Amino acid sequence: MNEDDELPAGDAKPKATPEDAAALPAQLGKKLRSLFADVESQPVPDRLRELLEALAAKEKKAE
């Protein structure tokens, strides 16, 4: 790099290249999957598990 070359200002946004634009969907997808996985990994609320168990028990009784 030459002495005369200027570094961009700290808050200047670099121009996106066509390659960067092509990478955008992948990066957004990564964030989306991360967000989704975060909820998926949470324990299922008791009321939902208990509902399924109650429904299964009811069906068993009916048989």
Add this chain to the structure above:
Amino acid sequence: MLAQLPTLRAFAVSLCGNFDRADDLVQETLLKAWQNLDKFEEGTNLRAWLFTILRNGYFSELRKRRREVEDVDGKMTASLSVPPAQQGHLDMQDFRKALNTLPADQREALVLVGAVGMSYEEAAGVAQCAVGTIKSRVNRARTKLTEILGVTDADIFGQDAATAAIVKGEG
């Protein structure tokens, strides 16, 4: 059905935007599914069947309430237009907010394909629309998200402008 619960719940959260409503929606879905179990053909796609019941319930409720937040006046979009470059990374909180501003059908399509990992065909089956429609919704959702988040390459890769320039060998 128990095995499907975490993914079903995550899908509900992505549609509703909050956990309480999502859990109510999942509860209603489980009840409907159980009541209509005779209509489900064993060996076919249980996940898709449950997802269809859930999304039908969500959109039916939405039509009744007519309170979809589409950010018609652009306030939410404006509030998110501060470039994440100033923070140096794509903020998850902003991403979640941006996702919630998408029209429901676009958000649904993006989540089914981009997060759940469904094929366009499977997602079209759940959303009960043509494959072309799903593809269109996904593309529009991605474009909208990019606009809202004001994403640049530096933002995505967590670099500030000076670092990005050096990495690219600019100047």
